[in-house]
Amino acid sequence: MAVKTTWGWAVMALTVVMGGAAVLGAKAVLESTVVAQTVSESRTVADMAETVGRWAAQYGGLHARTVGAGASFPGTFLTRSVYAGADTDGALLQGSRAGERAAEQEAMARMEAYHWKNPVLIQREVADALLAGGSRAQYRMTARSVLNPNNAPSAFETEALDQIQAKFAARGDDAPGLTPAAQGLEYWRVEGGQLLYARAVMGQKSCMACHDTPEKAPGFLLANQQFNGGGGFGYEVGKPVGLISVKLPLPAATSVLKQSLPQQAWGWLLAAAAAGVGLVLLGAMGLFSALRSPAAQK
Numbered sequence: 179m180a181v182k183t184t185w186g187w188a189v190m191a192l193t194v195v196m197g198g199a200a201v202l203g204a205k206a207v208l209e210s211t212v213v214a215q216t217v218s219e220s221r222t223v224a225d226m227a228e229t230v231g232r233w234a235a236q237y238g239g240l241h242a243r244t245v246g247a248g249a250s251f252p253g254t255f256l257t258r259s260v261y262a263g264a265d266t267d268g269a270l271l272q273g274s275r276a277g278e279r280a281a282e283q284e285a286m287a288r289m290e291a292y293h294w295k296n297p298v299l300i301q302r303e304v305a306d307a308l309l310a311g312g313s314r315a316q317y318r319m320t321a322r323s324v325l326n327p328n329n330a331p332s333a334f335e336t337e338a339l340d341q342i343q344a345k346f347a348a349r350g351d352d353a354p355g356l357t358p359a360a361q362g363l364e365y366w367r368v369e370g371g372q373l374l375y376a377r378a379v380m381g382q383k384s385c386m387a388c389h390d391t392p393e394k395a396p397g398f399l400l401a402n403q404q405f406n407g408g409g410g411f412g413y414e415v416g417k418p419v420g421l422i423s424v425k426l427p428l429p430a431a432t433s434v435l436k437q438s439l440p441q442q443a444w445g446w447l448l449a450a451a452a453a454g455v456g457l458v459l460l461g462a463m464g465l466f467s468a469l470r471s472p473a474a475q476k
Contacts, residue, residue, distance in 0.1 A: 212428055213373065217366055220375035220424040221359060223315045227422045228357075230304050234297035235384060241292040253303055255293035256405075257398050262289060296388075302329075314427065319379070321420030325388075325399070325410030335423050338365040338376035346378070346418050363418060372427050379420040381413045389413035 234240055241259075242252035262285065295303070298319060305317050320331045322339050331339060342363050349361065358364065363378035381389075388399055392411050399405050413419045 213368060216373040216426050216428055217375060219315065220366065220373060220426050221364075221377075223317050223424045223426070224359070224364075224375070224377045224422045227301055227304070227317050227319075231297045231301050234295075234300040239294055239296040240300060241294050244291045244293070245288065247286040247289055249291070252293050253295075253306075254299055255295050256299070256402065257294045258291055259294075260289060260291045297384075315424065316426075317422055317424045319420060320423055321379075321410070323409035323412065325405040331421070332423075334367070334369070334374045335376060335421055338374075338421060338423070339418075341365040342376065342378045342418055342421070358418075368428065372425055375424040375426070376421045377424075378418040379422060381415045381417050381419040383415055385413050385419065386415065389419070 242255065244250070244252060302319055305319070309316055318329070320329050320335050322331065322336070324330055342365055345363055346361075358378040358380055361378075364376065366373060366375040368374075386394075388395055389411055390413065392400070395411065
């Protein structure tokens with residue numbers, strides 16, 4: 179009977195160990211699946227930001243039009259060009275036709291202004307729109323050295339810049355033409371229930387007009403109070419110069435399971451769980467029976 183009792187304890191111990199290992203293994207796989215899915219979503223957000231930049235770059239940036247002297251500013255811009263609304267308005271706006279105040283006010287109401295935004299400003303405005311709209315996904319553009327101090331990197335972004343620069347230095351320049359994602363120039367970590375993701379922005383020839391050296395920078399950039407923070411220069415074509423930084427909350431594990439597992443798989447999981455519970459009960463019943471036997475009580 180001692181042998182049966184020992185066997186019962188062994189079955190119970192083995193069942194508990196196997197059950198615990200299965201639970202821990204499932205938990206690790208599920209957590210890995212949650213992170214992998216969120217990384218994939220973050221890459222999609224970074225793809226969208228890159229697409230916005232390429233779309234704007236094909237037009238050399240965009241101009242936001244306003245009409246009238248009292249029109250509100252269309253956000254941040256780099257330059258502004260003002261035009262008379264009609265051929266006869268020029269003289270009125272210059273004041274050469276004095277005494278025609280009513281006509282002058284009408285000319286000012288027709289005055290058109292075009293505010294130029296480069297591709298990066300447009301990318302940032304899309305990011306601001308996502309934030310204002312309460313979107314689950316947020317992104318921002320940053321770099322180690324920035325023209326606008328408001329775009330300075332966070333602690334995570336500084337860490338990502340270091341990691342990506344190290345990857346680029348280790349890889350060397352043996353993958354020309356590949357996207358930053360294809361080159362593996364990305365970095366992420368989980369913090370406070372959120373996935374923080376960063377992807378490199380590579381220097382382009384179009385970037386050099388503003389970001390080469392302070393001496394070569396256009397005068398309108400140096401004179402703009404929003405963009406004279408002392409940084410944002412020293413870019414090099416084909417090398418990492420900044421980041422697209424994405425922030426996404428990690429989804430609940432149950433929602434990931436519902437999305438990733440087909441209905442048939444749930445049936446198999448329930449069957450496996452029932453089998454595990456049955457093994458535990460079977461072992462417990464065998465042990466209890468052995469302990470209750472007359473031989474075990476002597």
